[in-house]
Amino acid sequence: MPKTEFLKKYIFIIILALASCIDPYEVTVEEGLQLLTIEGIITDQLGPHNIKLTRSDTYGSVFEGLIRPVAGATVIVRDDTGKVIFLTEDNENRGNYLTPASFSGEVGRSYTLQIQLSDGKVYTSLPEKLSAVPPIDNLSYQVERIPVEGEINEDSGVQFLVDLKDPADENNFYFWKKGESVHVLETRPDLYTEPPPSRAPAPKDCCEVCYKTEKTSNTAIFIAQDDNFNGLSTRLPAGFVLDNGLRFVNTFRIDISQFSISQEAYRFLRLVKQQSELSGSVFDPPPANIRGNMISLDNPDETVLGFFMAAGEVKERIYINGADLDFRQPRKIIADDCRVVEDSSINPPFDWNP
Template sequence: MKNYSAFILTFLVGLLFSTCIDPYHFESERPEWSLGMEGFITTLPKAHRIRLSRVDRFSPDFNGLNRPETLAKVLIKDDLGNVEVLTETTAGVYLTHEDFAAKIGRSYNLEILLNNGKRFISRPEIVVAAPIVDSLSYRSVKTATSNAMIDEVGVRIFAHFQDPPDERNFYFWNMQVSDFQMIAEPELNLNSPFHPTCPRCPNPLDCCRVCYYSERPSPPNVNTAEDSDFNGVYQNMPIAYIKDNGLRFKGIYKAKIQHLSVSQEAYRHLKLVGQQLSLTGTVFDPPPANIRGNLISLDEPDDQPLGFFFASDEIELETYIHPDRLEFLFRPQTLFPTDCRSYVVGIGITKPNDPTAIPADWKPN
């Protein structure tokens, strides 16, 4: 009986190791990647940027996502036949000439010829004048979070302007790279815990208390509006929100914002992008989805490139946010740096060569 049981066990083990599993080969009927485009042009003369990338449709190992699309020919054309040829400066990034600017009343479209011969074109976008902003204001706000003990604190910026009557207007406010003071506390510096004579004793530093850093505020938020409910009415419109992380508003913060007019189609696209960025993972979120842009493939009608090229009238806005004028400030549990030059730069933050140097355009009111 024991020999019979041993035989059965040996047979089952051999069967286990000799069994082959045929892999299931999945073949997608759609292209392996799509073209991704980011960028727009405005009426301010500067080097406008168009970024091209390859966006994988299916990638089980998540390798190769958003690879830059290089060696493409990128053109911007207007309705009068003028052509702007963009130059690739870094991988996948194409720039116009530094004096290029769109003109109000003209329409523009983007043409792309990839190195593999694929051609893409955007639907034309007409530039509409943006109303002048009289002033900006700001105030601190608190928002409840999932943690009942801690509220989110931030600063909301408002624009004051007259919406033009008897016409449809669509707006987009885009946060730019902004400067802020990094305030340190050199007087609170302590000796190392391994100091030979006085571990952790007070040892105030001679430098440095105030530094200047730059950042693009995160998390990003897309601020748009359309005037169907306030056509022709003077506006006090919220145009930006900056989350307080405990460091941003310890000193003065210089917020820079683009005030842009956009088309109805661009507004709809940007609004959908904003909804996707605001997903929190709850059951109340709309389902995530690819957002169709205004690019068309001239070779494969079923191909759906991602991105929306638009042309806008731009007005540059800026305001200095003073911490002593904010009702709420977020105080983190972590200690502030004792030397502002030693601040560990995070994602999106730029440290200048000399952080203690005051920027040339720094003129707080």
């Protein structure tokens, strides 16, 4: 064997021996603070109203949002007359605490949320006054087309607009929230094929038309203050639903709630909105934990996230015939029985009335 070849093999054997003696390097990541987060709103409408308690583990800018429900807490709402409302934990959705269905807040009353965790720690909100909300005079919609960078085809969706008459001689702050939506789901069971590896055609006799219920995700926070329209009639954006190629093929229905919130709640939501609308470039400031109106009675320096709100509420429902939209996404094909789609039924909701 040539000397050079022998040396190469000898060096390789030494490297392998050294590598086998090196202990593996274990990367440990320090666990972040477990921050208590409170989400919830009570209104002057009949309940149940939901207060959600979670803890979020944060790991710097890399890992965000290991969300854990906080179960086993005692949760009450107290008004400024001393009346106490006890909330009951939802056994199917732990960490969610519900007021009685018969409870509704009163306009002019102030409400405080109080929480005692299973470990004995106690938290309270600052008082929130429940203010009256003007009615929605009209709920309408328009198509919004959204250019996508680097793509030929645009995204699109439906923007919802409310007309209202703002009360004069007072500062008003508004918040809009989408409720559950229902749409007619059309599928193609006649195109069904067997699972791989066969993929042989196996058309199904049923069913082509279902009613799908869903809670569409929020792409933005819709809020307003009346600095520019105090005492006037105005039209404001109140929600947006993305067209996914299924929702607007036939008939779509959604409820929009309009809330009259406090100035403090408006400021909180505005900060959350500003943070959520950051472009996400490397030059953006890091996400901040926005403190709300909750404090710890055991440790006032503890950071508690979220905001407890009390608000007047009105709700409007709207039906949209997809054929009336001036632009829609290409229709998506689901080659199966529509009943296999989650939260779908061949029976319409009891109050379906397009």
